[in-house]
Amino acid sequence: MNQRQVPPLRTCCTVSVPHQVMTALAAASLLGSAGCAGPGGVAGSNSPDKTAASSSDPVTASAPDSGVTVKKYADGEYTQVGGYVSPGGNEEIGITLTVKDDVVTAVSTEPMPSNPTAKLYQERFSGGIQDQIVGVRLDDLAVEKVAGSSLTSGGFAQAAEKIKSEARK
Amino acid sequence: MEYSFAFSAIGTDWTVETAAALVPAVRTEILELVADYDAVYSRFRPDSGVARLAAAGGRLDLPDHGAALGRLYSTLYELSDGAVSPLVGDVLADQGYDAAYSLTPKSPTAPARPWDRDSLRWEGNVLTAPRPITVDVGAAGKGQLVDLVASVLDRFGVQYYLVDASGDMRHRGRRPLTVALEHPYDPTRAIGLVPLSEGALCASASNRRAWADGLHHVVDARTGCCVQTVVATWVLAPDAMTADALATALFLMEPEHLASTFDFGYVQVFSDGHARFSTALDGALFPP
Known part of the structure; x- marks a missing residue:
């Protein structure tokens, strides 16, 4: 798992519509790979209406073990801040993806709870709390069944495609 | 298990896996059962029982198992202060999750009608509605059909x-079945593994059948608003009807309010990526 801190290469525009939260996470999924979610700051601004400019050119140097295949996506950290309306009011969430050799090597989210309900959910209670879920590729697991709900929304897939094309070199 | 019997029912794909091939009589009975269930409860066909109730109100005689479904809904309605309700059907339909799958919200969100004697009486297996009303058993119906x-x-x-x-399943096996918990945002990944020996495991996720911005199928009956803070839940319970219903309820209420009434284990994943779980599922999630 790549724990190296990649300098922020590009900060995606910050937005305040619900599907953008999903989009950023979907990018993590569709770019593929085991996310090693660790603590990590959100590189972008938290201000919903502010658009951060692209910074430097993408780093193109290949990792030593990356072979000769052409990379589809620029390495780097991608950050989005999304807002959504919960029953308790507006909430924001920051999501940072680290892309390395066409693989998402890290996903981190930063909650920005602005209402009491969201804070309440963060309180501990009997049982347990894990700060961050960690995804492992199903291909790498020996399982007999999967319980969940595969994404079926066409709109969701389209949004994810947009993020992929943004990261595409 | 070596033999698999697959079919489509109530809008989703089913498989029944067994160690020996099912005889034709079993398969026939299963197909008749699911067809009958659909004919009573489907909101998506004009000739169903609940569609008649939505059009004209009146009396609807459910199959015998309708009584257990009503008791479960009644318990959850009470425990959740009205958040879990069979009367979210009109809210779902208004938001575009209607028989025509218009997926276009028709009106601003409004609370569901309170469930009382004036809206819907559910006595045993008999439903009586003084006026037209949409009954939706989506929170527990699939689980009951699994059972x-x-x-x-x-x-x-x-x-x-x-x-x-x-993904909503009930198992009885010689040894535990290893079930992956699907990542709420990535169907190629899992966030944990659960050994399912005997009993049911049901999942609910807000991204399932997502439509329009921010609208999805888990609706709080008190506000008419969709629930966005919890993004996925899993529940282990002895039977699938309970597991299915509690997986939905955990979008709308705190687990501790269910703990004294139901025997279950759970995982909740929130929109900020953190997870809560009961001791029964301690160790199921992959550690960071």
Whole structure:
């Protein structure tokens, strides 16, 4: 798992519509790979209406073990801040993806709870709390069944495609 | 298990896996059962029982198992202060999740009608509605049908089986089944593993059948608003009807309010990526 801190290469525009939260996470999924979610700051601004400019050119140097295949996506950290309306009011969430050799090597989210309900959910209670879920590729697991709900929304897939094309070199 | 019997029912794909091939009589009975269930409860066909109630109100005689479904809804309605309700049907339809699948919200969100004697009486297996009303059993119906399919297998002496309705499942096996918990945002990944020996595991996620911006199928009956803070839940319970209903309820209420009434284990994943779980599922999630 790549724990190296990649300098922020590009900060995606910050937005305040619900599907953008999903989009950023979907990018993590569709770019593929085991996310090693660790603590990590959100590189972008938290201000919903502010658009951060692209910074430097993408780093193109290949990792030593990356072979000769052409990379589809620029390495780097991608950050989005999304807002959504919960029953308790507006909430924001920051999501940072680290892309390395066409693989998402890290996903981190930063909650920005602005209402009491969201804070309440963060309180501990009997049982347990894990700060961050960690995804492992199903291909790498020996399982007999999967319980969940595969994404079926066409709109969701389209949004994810947009993020992929943004990261595409 | 070596043998698999696949079919489509109530809008989703089902498989029944068994160690030995099912005889035709079992398969026939299962298909009749799911067709009957659909004919009563489907909101998506004009000739169903609940569609008649939505059009004209009146009396609807449910099959015998309708009584257990009503009791479960009634308990959850009370425990959740009205958040879990069979009357979210009109809210879902208004938001575009209607029989025509218009997926276009028709009106601003409004609370569901309170469930009382003036809106819907659910006495035993008889529904009575003074006025037209949309009844939606989506929170527990699929789970109940999983249990009913399992009971057909029990009755025919099928010893080991897995009934899987696209992720809501009931298992009876020689050894535990390893089930992956699908990542709420990435169907190629799992966030944990659960050994399912005997009993049910049901999942609910807000991204399932997502439509329009921010609108999805888990609706708080008190506000008419969709629930966005919890993004996925899993519940382990002895039967699938309970597991299915609690998986929905955990979008709308705190687990501790269910703990004194139901025997269950759970995982909740929130929109900020953190997870809560009961001791029964301690160790199921992959550690960071």
